[in-house]
Amino acid sequence: MSTTIAQLRHFIALADSGSFTRAADSTRRSQDAFSRSIAMLEAHLGAALVERSGHRNALTPIGRTVLEHARQVVAQADELHQVVRHHVSGEAGSVRLGMTATPHALLGRRLLHMAAGHAGHMRLQLSGGPQAQQIQALRDRALDALVMDLRSLPGAHADLEVHTLAELPTGVLVRPGHPLAQRHPVRFADLTEFAVACTGMSAATGRLLVQRLGLQAHPDTLITLGSESVADLLDVVSHTDAVYLGIVAPAAPLLAQGRLVALDIPTQGLQSHIAWVQRVARAPNPVLDGIRGQVQAWLGEAGSIEQAAELPA
Template sequence: MLDALTLDQMRTFVAIADSGSFRAAAQSLSRVQSGVSVAIANLEAQLGVELFDRSGHRPVLTRQGQMLLGSARDILLRVDVLRAKARGFAAGVETELGIAVDTLYPLQKVGTAISQMRDSFPSVSVRVQVEPLGGPLEALRQKSCALAVMVGEDFRDPRIKFDALTSIIQVAVVAAEHPLAKDKGARALEALDLADHLQIVLTDPSQISAGRDFGVLSPQTCRVNTQDAKYNLILGGLGWGRLPLWLVERDLEQGRLVRLNVSALGRNGEVAAQAYVAHRLDETMGPAARHLADALISLNSGGT
C-alpha cells in the first residue's frame, strides 16, 4: 500500500540514484548494504514497479525509476523545509554568521548591511568569503555559510531560495595604452579583432561550471582566481576583460581604462545580470541571518 511508504525508503532511493551503487549509498547513509537493499526491495514492492535494473555491474534506473526520482526528491525537499521551519520556531540568535559574496557584487553594500544587522545583534561574529561564479552556491551546498549573494542565472539549485537585489552591469574594458584602446568609439569589435589579444578570465573555484566558459572570446587567455588580480592585470595593460561597472567607473572617468564595444558581449560591450541574496530552504535561518538578508534587500530597493 502507498500509505506504507517511508521517508527512509525515499532517501535510500535518492541516495542510490545519486551515488550510483548500493554500497556507496549505504556509506553515505551510514548503513549496512543489506539494509539498503531491503529498503529498496520493499519500496519497489509497495510501488509495484522496478526502480533499478540490477542486471549489470551497477544498478541503473529503469524508465519508471527515472520518472519517480523527481517526485521523491520533491517530497524529501518539502519535508526538509517543514523541519527547518519547525526548528526555526525555537532557534536562538546565532553565535556566528557566514555569508558568501559573488565577486561581481559591491562588498561595500555588504558591509553596510552587516553593520545594520550588528546594531541589533552585536554579539554575532561574522565570516565573509568572496568567491566568483559557482563559489557562493557551493558554499551554500556545503553549509559553510547561511547566506550568499549570487549574480546571474547560471547557478541554481532547488534547495536554494533566491530574493532579487539589483542589477549588476559588466563592461568590457582595457587599459588606455593597450592597442585595443585605439578602437575606442569605432565600429563594434568582432571575435576576429580580439584573436591576437589576451583576455583576462576569472576561473571558478568550484566544480559547478567545470568545462564551461562565460564570455570568453579570445583564443588566448590568462586565467586568474580573484577579481582583484583580473582588475590589476587589465589595468597594467596585459589584456582585456569584463569587470563590473561599479569597480571601474572611476578608472573610466579618469582615463586609465577605456570601454570596448564588443558586440558579442552585449550592446556596447555591456551586459546586466541580476544579483540575489540566497539561502537554503532546508536549513533554519536564524534571526541575525534573516535581519542581514532583509538589510541587503532594503539597501537595494532603490536600484543602482
C-alpha cells in the first residue's frame, strides 16, 4: 500500500475545514469513504495525523508536519498535470500572479487582456495585498509568481528564484497650478507642507531617505495619503494640492495630457527595481515563462524616461 495524491488532497481538505463532514462534502466523497481514506493514509505513514475528540478534529504535531509536505506534493502534481496538458492540447491552464501596487497599475489590465485573448483559454488570477503575505502565499504554493519591488524582498530567500525585470524611475508629481510647481529647485523638506500620496516604501528606501534628509523624510512622517490604488492616488493629486511620490510610469498619460507635472527635485538612488520571483522548487512551466518575458518587455517600455516623463536631472 502506498500514499496516493487523492489521500493527500483529502487530508488537506480535512485540515482546512476542521471537519470530516465538511471535508467529505468538499471532496465529493461519502463520509465513510472519506474517513477510510484518512485512516489508510495514517496506516501507511504509521502515525496518527488527527486528534479525534467529539466534533473537534485537530492535527497532531506530526499531522502539521505532514500537512506542509502534502501541500507541496499536491501542488507539484497539479503543476505537472498543467504542463502536460499544455504540451498535449495547448491548454494554458491556470496562472496565479501576486503583484504589488505599481506593477499592478502598469501590467494588470494588459495581462487580463492577454489572458482573455489567449487561444489556450488561460485562467489568470491577479492578487494584491501586503508584500509579506504575498511572499508567504508564494512559498505556500498559493501563487505561482510575484512581480514586486526587489528592495522589499527579505534578505534571506534561498528558496526563491529572483529575476530583475526593469529599473523604473521615481519622481514627485503635482498638478500644474500647484504652489511647488513654481519653486526651482524643490527640497524634500518642502513636501511636508502638503499631503504626500504614495503606495508605500520599502524599508531600504525609507532608510535611504532618512540618511539623506533626516527624520522628516521617514515614510511614517512623510506619507500622509496611502493606498494600493495608484490610479486613485494620481486622481487625488491631479485635483488637489496633494503631492505624488513614486514610480512615474503609471502617470505617463496624465503627464502627456498636462494634468500633472514633475517637480524639480532630485530622486537619484530612489529608482524601483521590479523583480519576478518564483519558487526554486517548481515544475517547468512554459506558459509562466512566456508571461515573464512579456512582463519584462512591457516594463522595459515603461522604464523609458522619454515615455514616462521628462524628469529633472
